Amino acid sequence: MRQKPVLLVVLLLLALGAGCTSTPENATPAPVLHYEQGNTSIPINVSEIPVRTFDVNATEVIEIVLADQRAGILLEGGWKIASVRTGFDYDLRTHVDVEFRSDEPSPSFFIEVDEQEGQTGWGRCNVPRWLGGPFAGPRPEDYHKDEAVRDGTNWWYVYDHHNDRVAMVYNGTTIIYLYPSYGTQWYETVGKTGDTRHLGAL
Numbered sequence: 001m002r003q004k005p006v007l008l009v010v011l012l013l014l015a016l017g018a019g020c021t022s023t024p025e026n027a028t029p030a031p032v033l034h035y036e037q038g039n040t041s042i043p044i045n046v047s048e049i050p051v052r053t054f055d056v057n058a059t060e061v062i063e064i065v066l067a068d069q070r071a072g073i074l075l076e077g078g079w080k081i082a083s084v085r086t087g088f089d090y091d092l093r094t095h096v097d098v099e100f101r102s103d104e105p106s107p108s109f110f111i112e113v114d115e116q117e118g119q120t121g122w123g124r125c126n127v128p129r130w131l132g133g134p135f136a137g138p139r140p141e142d143y144h145k146d147e148a149v150r151d152g153t154n155w156w157y158v159y160d161h162h163n164d165r166v167a168m169v170y171n172g173t174t175i176i177y178l179y180p181s182y183g184t185q186w187y188e189t190v191g192k193t194g195d196t197r198h199l200g201a202l
Contacts, residue, residue: 148194
């Protein structure tokens, strides 16, 4: 008979413990961030962005990248943040890449983020390079990029074969032109000199 009070106490503790289960930290809903520029406000729902890397605070990474002018150019041009993922440098060091894509079928543009330093790094478009000419091999079906050097700076031209146009011009740290509206005056007055379509690249 002495075992009954002990059994009741144990059952009572189990019942209380079941009601005190803690919520995991990673269950906290991710915030909705905003890109703000003048009268433009674009919401960024962090919880909808795939994170393909480990030990990274996606919210902090996106806050860092939103301060980069290139992110603003892409977002205002209709592109969206498509993923946060691990990237690799040439010396095999890892960094975080924030991927941007347009709603329509498009290449991706990646901006490197150094989470510890709180700053962005190089940017690049993930289309193959193609030089054109008789020895270049088959032209890529959808997009390609080619390089023009001006004043010691490498400018990358991204060509859209679906629409027979230049989709973007960029270097390592700057987007100079983005179809249809960003940098159009620059492209019309300066950028066309680096367009290789007249050499048969398209």
